[in-house]
Amino acid sequence: MKILAAYLLAVLGGNTYPSADDLKDILCSVGAEAGDDRIDFFLSQVKGKDITELIAGGREKLASVPAGGGGVAVAAPTSDAGGAAVPAAAAAAANKEEKVEEKEESDDDMGFSLFD
Structure with missing residues (x-):
């Protein structure tokens, strides 16, 4: 290049x-x-x-090269405690909620303040 x-x-x-x-x-x-x-x-x-x-x-x-963006990723079905399959959308929503919680934790001041 x-x-x-x-x-x-x-x-x-x-x-x-x-x-x-x-x-x-x-x-x-x-x-x-x-x-x-x-x-x-x-x-x-x-x-x-x-x-x-x-x-x-x-x-x-x-x-002529495909650029993507049109495909949908499908997660493998997971099972809940009873052994029943959980829909992929529900599993994705749970993963999204976990990621949001992690982000909130990273917004802390990490135990110190810039102006102390």
């Missing part, structure tokens, strides 16, 4: 096709290091390609 970031910084700075030395200079200026073989491999992959076309192609590929 740091090689990509250095490449994008060089392009934004006006250098349409940065060299390996350009990328090394940018990386060294912030104290980062990258192997010569990784820089050479990256430059071989983007050689002669326009950055705007590469970004547009990447966006098209990312558009």
Whole structure:
């Protein structure tokens, strides 16, 4: 990622096709290091390609990647003391109540006051 970031910084700075030395200079200026073989491999992959076309192609590929947010997590059914199954919603509500109680405890002043 740091090689990509250095490449994008060089392009934004006006250098349409940065060299390996350009990328090394940018990386060294912030104290980062990258192997010569990784820089050479990256430059071989983007050689002669326009950055705007590469970004547009990447966006098209990312558009097909599922981003989640539509699925619902289902908890395994648990049982109460009588052995009957407790609905997942009730178990989730109990867990939520426990988390709320823990948060209230963490709001204490931990035995000392800032202004004592």
